[in-house]
Amino acid sequence: MGPLQIKDILQTAPENQSVVVKGWVRTKRESKNAIFIALNDGSTINNIQAVAEPGQFSAELLLTVTTGSCLKVTGQLIASQGAGQTVEVKISDIEVYGTADPEEYPLQPKKHSLEFLREIAHLRPRTNTFGAILRIRHALAFAVHQYFNDKGFFYLHTPVITASDAEGAGEMFRVTTLDLNNLPRTEEGAINFKEDFFGREANLTVSGQLEGELGAMALSKIYTFGPTFRAENSNTTRHLAEFWMIEPEMAFFELKDNMDLAEDFVKKVITYALIHCKDDLNFLQNRLTEEEKNKPQNERSLPLLEKLAFVVDNPFERLTYTEAIDILLKSKPHKEGKFQFPVGWGIDLSSEHERYLVEKHFKKPVILTNYPREIKSFYMKLDEDGKTVRAMDVLFPGIGEIIGGSQREESYEKLLGRVKEIGIDPENLWWYLETRKFGTAPHSGFGLGFERLVQFVTGMGNIRDVIPFPRYPKSAEF
Template sequence: MGPLQIKELLQQTPDAKSVTLKGWVRTKRESKNAIFIALNDGSTIHNIQAVAAPGQFSAELLLTVTTGSCLKITGQLVASQGSGQAVEVKIDDIFVYGTADVDSYPLQPKRHSLEFLREIAHLRPRTNTFGAILRIRHSLAFAVHQYFNEKGFFYLHTPIITASDAEGAGEMFRVTTLDLDKLPRTDEGVINFKEDFFGREANLTVSGQLEGELGAMALSKIYTFGPTFRAENSNTTRHLAEFWMIEPEMAFFELEDNMELAEDFVKYVIRYALENCKDDLAFLENRLAEEDKNKPQNERSIPLLEKLNFVVENAFERLTYTEAIDILLKSKPHKEKKFQYPVGWGIDLSSEHERYLVEKHFKKPVILTNYPREIKSFYMKLDDDGKTVRAMDVLFPGIGEIIGGSQREDNYEKLLERVHEVGIDPEVIWWYLETRKFGTAPHSGFGLGFERLVLFVTGMSNIRDVIPFPRYPKSAEF
């Protein structure tokens, strides 16, 4: 099983028993009375202090014990003489697995900018900030699977390579084995994809939803949780080219059921993080507070734990898109022309509008429903008025939309009409349409971008900092 991790050792009784530590040096300092080495193995945000007597080890050995070096330390677990931790290790032996050159190791004991750390993504998990983010990311992923398992859902692995575009946006990465220097062409001069590996055009998926619906129409309740891709040339703080999506699909669920599930789910996973990531969240909250000291009062963030508890403790407000537009039209920011983007029925709400509803008007998370059909996807069920669809978006403080979903159109003729309306070739998704011909049923689902969730829970401001190795325009280094 190997040695105990530092997280476990910090909880042990200081009874002078022999222990073995393995990890990376965060700091080393020497005084006339002792040598102090702070070691971290990634299991916790906290370091463990190891102490040696002056002259106990050769100068040559101590020169290799620098920030970033990897060590194995054996010694006795004793009560700490310093403040901040109950135990420390009185060193008996040091073995150096690997040294870190003090002149070239980029992670020195000082504050580094997030922009700099993105340039060294192979090392940034060793920092306190990114160690905390990655541990929280793990806990949230675990909570996702645990929640759906407890609720009787089946985990469905949907394709990463697909010939369909679930969102109809066309911003997809092409998958091909064709020789780009010798592309086969038809008599009309277009690329002949019949000679490609799959015999047709293929892309990396933007969503597992369409295939997820197929699973739900047999297993009743499924969820997908996997990588998705969008070739959108965007350099904003909220977009990635490669990201992970959580997409449950449920047979016999209508819009109200879908809203109930979305609220229960997101509260569950955030509550799990609050209960199991206390030290990491406390660190990130303090980090955010330090950043906010340099900002004007009106630009400061809601304290992280307050924001998370705000979501967990409040019932989500539910209203229609039409009701939301009416509220925005009557709002002070609209009347004083302080909104950057115009307000009117038929617009796709911007983040500032969504945040106004959550943070200023209702002061609680909001679920908006029944959006205009023109601004939503083809697969959403048409309302009786013919103008709106049974869509729902969950809006959070500080971020706006975090979940998007809908009741899916289960009527074959209506779905086919929408497919033609938005310009999708029915032959491409014949299998999706056929489910409406063979035992159709009401069904619903939603999508949650996992990185958006991690962004919200950690309080980070850039989505590139909540995934280990971000992919965005002109960047696929690591």
């Protein structure tokens, strides 16, 4: 089973019992009466203090006990004499697993910028901030699987390599084994992908949705949770080239069922983090409060725990896109020209519009439905008016859209028409279209970018800081 983790030791009643602690040194300080070593093994944001007497160990050994070095400490668990912890370890033996030269080790006990930490992504999990983020990320991922399992969903592994573009955007990473210095050509001079590994063009997936729908039309309720890829040249705080997507697909669910599931889902997984990640969330809230001290009062965001309670404790407001546009047109920011982007029926709402609805108008999360067909994907079910589709977007404070979904078009004729309308070759989606020919049924689903969820729950300003090794334009180092 291995040694006890620091998280468990800190919760153990001190009875002078022998314990073994293994971890990395956060700090070491010496006084005339004692040597204090703070150790952390990543199991909790809290360090355990290990105490030795002056002269107990050789000067040569203590020189190797520096910030970043890895130790095995044996000693007695006793009640702590100092503030901030209930127990500490009275050291009887120290074994140094690995040293960290203070002249070279970049994580010294001081504040480091997030930009600097991205340059040392192999070490940043050892910081308090990134340790907290990664523990919360784990808790949210576990909660996702637990939620869907308890609701009778089946976890479907959709392909990472695909020949279809679910979004119709074309911004995909190509997968090939062709020799780029000696590409095979057709008689017309085009690249001959028949000579490639799969005998056709192939790419990394942008979504597991289309394949997920196939699973739902047999198993009724499925979800995917896997890596997705976008070759979009976006250097923003909201975009990654590689990220994880959660995509449930449900047979026999119509738009209202889809909205009910999305609302219940996000509330439950956030609640799980609130229950199981209290120390980490408190740390991140304090960090965020400290960062915003110099901002004007009207530019400060809600305290992190208040923001999460804002989502968990409020029923989500539901309205149509058309109703939302009417509200925005009548709003004070629109009338005073304070919106950066124009408002009008048919626009793709920007983050500022979405946040106004959530934070100023309704003061609760919002689900918008029935968007214009021109700004939504081909697979969404057409409304009776022929102008809108049964789409739904869930809007959160601080970020705007966090979930996008829809009732899917189950009519073969209508779906085929939409495929042709936007210029997709039906032959490339023959298998998707066939599900509408053989036992079609109403069905719905939605997608949630996992990093967006982690970013919301942790309060981090840049999405590159909520995934261990971020991938973005010109960066794939680690």
